[in-house]
Amino acid sequence: MPAGRTGRLAAVREDGPVPEIRPYRAADRDQVARICLLTAAGGGDATGVYSDDTLMPEVFALPYVEYAPELAFVVADGDRVLGYVIGVADTAAFVEWWEREWGPAFATRHPSPGAPTGHEPDFTEAQLIEAGTAPERMLIAELAEYPAHLHIDLLPELQGRGFGRRLIDTLRDALAARGVPAVHLGMDAANTGARAFYDRLGFHELPSSRTGSPLLGIATTDASDATATGSAVSE
Numbered sequence: 001m002p003a004g005r006t007g008r009l010a011a012v013r014e015d016g017p018v019p020e021i022r023p024y025r026a027a028d029r030d031q032v033a034r035i036c037l038l039t040a041a042g043g044g045d046a047t048g049v050y051s052d053d054t055l056m057p058e059v060f061a062l063p064y065v066e067y068a069p070e071l072a073f074v075v076a077d078g079d080r081v082l083g084y085v086i087g088v089a090d091t092a093a094f095v096e097w098w099e100r101e102w103g104p105a106f107a108t109r110h111p112s113p114g115a116p117t118g119h120e121p122d123f124t125e126a127q128l129i130e131a132g133t134a135p136e137r138m139l140i141a142e143l144a145e146y147p148a149h150l151h152i153d154l155l156p157e158l159q160g161r162g163f164g165r166r167l168i169d170t171l172r173d174a175l176a177a178r179g180v181p182a183v184h185l186g187m188d189a190a191n192t193g194a195r196a197f198y199d200r201l202g203f204h205e206l207p208s209s210r211t212g213s214p215l216l217g218i219a220t221t222d223a224s225d226a227t228a229t230g231s232a233v234s235e
């Protein structure tokens, strides 16, 4: 990793070790899937919301660590994973891989929505299954300028301690080191806490963002932010 905003990956306080940011390992896979589920309902626990708890991670977490483990970073306390950021550098190439490698097996595992759960999420199970089989949804209009995209999720106990900012910086540094100029994300409009976080970090709305489905972006280096946003540099 280049010298960047992140600095040291690990931290040790005088009163003992604190959670550290480190690269993803294959052994983290199940914990990443679980964190995805525990934060997938507008930032809260989505356990039992859908007929199959594997659906959410199979759409929003596991394809990422399978395709680009080198762009996945976790916050870990020993062997316990408490949060992650995952991303892909080239969304268009990821979509091709998904169509070829991930989608067919996903469709076999999840051919149709299961029995009703008693929950009625805005993002229905049918839509979730479609998201798993139609990766072209990720081909946003701004892909040439913002080729990368990301997801970030922290367990409640880790939230509000600065790790979200540090994870985003870690991924931005890794993308910048690969020559990727900017990264985007789509989010649930109801997740107001996450929106406040992204705004605070300097993400901005992309032209194709919609009120119901915000689309945000940011340059991977602070120096190129002005170029990506088109804003003037103040002196």
Ligand SMILES: CC(C)(COP(=O)(O)OP(=O)(O)OC[C@H]1O[C@@H](n2cnc3c(N)ncnc32)[C@H](O)[C@@H]1OP(=O)(O)O)[C@@H](O)C(=O)NCCC(=O)NCCS
Residues within 6 Å of the ligand: 039, 042, 043, 044, 152, 153, 154, 155, 158, 159, 160, 161, 162, 163, 164, 165, 166, 186, 187, 188, 191, 192, 193, 194, 196, 197, 198, 200, 201
């Ligand atoms: C959203 C999330 C990633 C933010 O990570 P975090 O570690 O809690 O945020 P940080 O502590 O790094 O906060 C960074 C900055 O954002 C601000 N911020 C974070 N959450 C905020 C909130 N809910 N309201 C207002 N500001 C907020 C902090 O005040 C902080 O500002 P500062 O650095 O200038 O002091 C994390 O809370 C999370 O995973 N939530 C549940 C899952 C989720 O919603 N994921 C995103 C899906 S799109």
